[in-house]
Amino acid sequence: GAVVSQHPSWVICKSGTSVKIECRSLDFQATTMFWYRQFPKQSLMLMATSNEGSKATYEQGVEKDKFLINHASLTLSTLTVTSAHPEDSSFYICSALRGPAAYNEQFFGPGTRLTVL
Amino acid sequence: DAKTTQPTSMDCAEGRAANLPCNHSTISGNEYVYWYRQIHSQGPQYIIHGLKNNETNEMASLIITEDRKSSTLILPHATLRDTAVYYCIVRRNTDKLIFGTGTRLQVFP
Numbered sequence: 001g002a003v004v005s006q007h008p009s010w011v012i013c014k015s016g017t018s019v020k021i022e023c024r025s026l027d028f029q030a031t032t033m034f035w036y037r038q039f040p041k042q043s044l045m046l047m048a049t050s051n052e053g054s055k056a057t058y059e060q061g062v063e064k065d066k067f068l069i070n071h072a073s074l075t076l077s078t079l080t081v082t083s084a085h086p087e088d089s090s091f092y093i094c095s096a097l098r099g100p101a102a103y104n105e106q107f108f109g110p111g112t113r114l115t116v117l
Numbered sequence: 118d119a120k121t122t123q124p125t126s127m128d129c130a131e132g133r134a135a136n137l138p139c140n141h142s143t144i145s146g147n148e149y150v151y152w153y154r155q156i157h158s159q160g161p162q163y164i165i166h167g168l169k170n171n172e173t174n175e176m177a178s179l180i181i182t183e184d185r186k187s188s189t190l191i192l193p194h195a196t197l198r199d200t201a202v203y204y205c206i207v208r209r210n211t212d213k214l215i216f217g218t219g220t221r222l223q224v225f226p
Contacts, residue, residue: 004160034213043204044161044216093160095214106214108160 002028004096006109013084014117020080021112023094029074030096034106035067038091050077084116120144120207126221129199135192137220139205142186147209150181152190154201155219161204164190195224 003026013019023033031052036044048069049057056069068080077096081088093111122140129135141150151166165172165179167188172179178191192199204219 006160036216043202043218044155046213046215049213091158095160106163108162110160111158113158 002026002096002098002105002107004094004107004109006092006094006112008112009110010113010115012115012117015085016083018080018082019084019114020078021092021094021114023077023079023096023109025075025096025098025107028096028098030077030098031074032097033071033077034095034097035069035077035079036093036095038093038111044093047079081114084114086116089114089116121205121217123203123205123217123220125218126223128223128225129192129195131197131224131226132194135195135199135222135224137190137192137203137205137222138187139190140187141205141207144185144207145209148207149210150179150185150188151206151208151214152177152179153204153206153214153216154199155204156198156201161216164203195222197224197226200224 005024007022033050035047037047038044046059047062050069050071052071052074058064066082071077091111091113095106095108098105149166149168152164153161155161165177167179167181181188202219202221204216
């Protein structure tokens, strides 16, 4: 199966700092990637759709200026949590789409656990 | 508005078949039934999907009723490593994956 990696796997930062999370498709090209957030004992919540070479599309209620997404290449998307606060502590998961839009396969990364002190 | 309804939790003895139900009474003709699972603190893992016919792969079987209003995911011989949250998702192939609350399956020895 296709492999998606995330880096780092966990990060602890101080309140007010910014944190960048990378999502890479290792063995396929992905024009579209997705970012999800998951709080403890809750389901995954879609935050945004990341398209290579264009601006990300954010879901309702997600602050685009706080969660900066860059999809500069066909194998890399980054999520930057700016001015992080304790309420941003969560499990962030990315996924990458392989294949044409008519039949797509979505592969998930292992997740990044962010803890903001 | 939820497209699928799943039980909150289920138990299954190791070695027995785990049958996870999912109701999707408002499914459209061009929507597929997808199943993913998430083992604790990991990313979701694709299991299987289908449109109308029953499907089987190395992981599981998917049984879809004739009216397509419900389906059952079958893990034929559950192991402790199958303990996870299982998500049933109804979507067109071009739609985003939106996760509901899923079923927490606990496999016990």
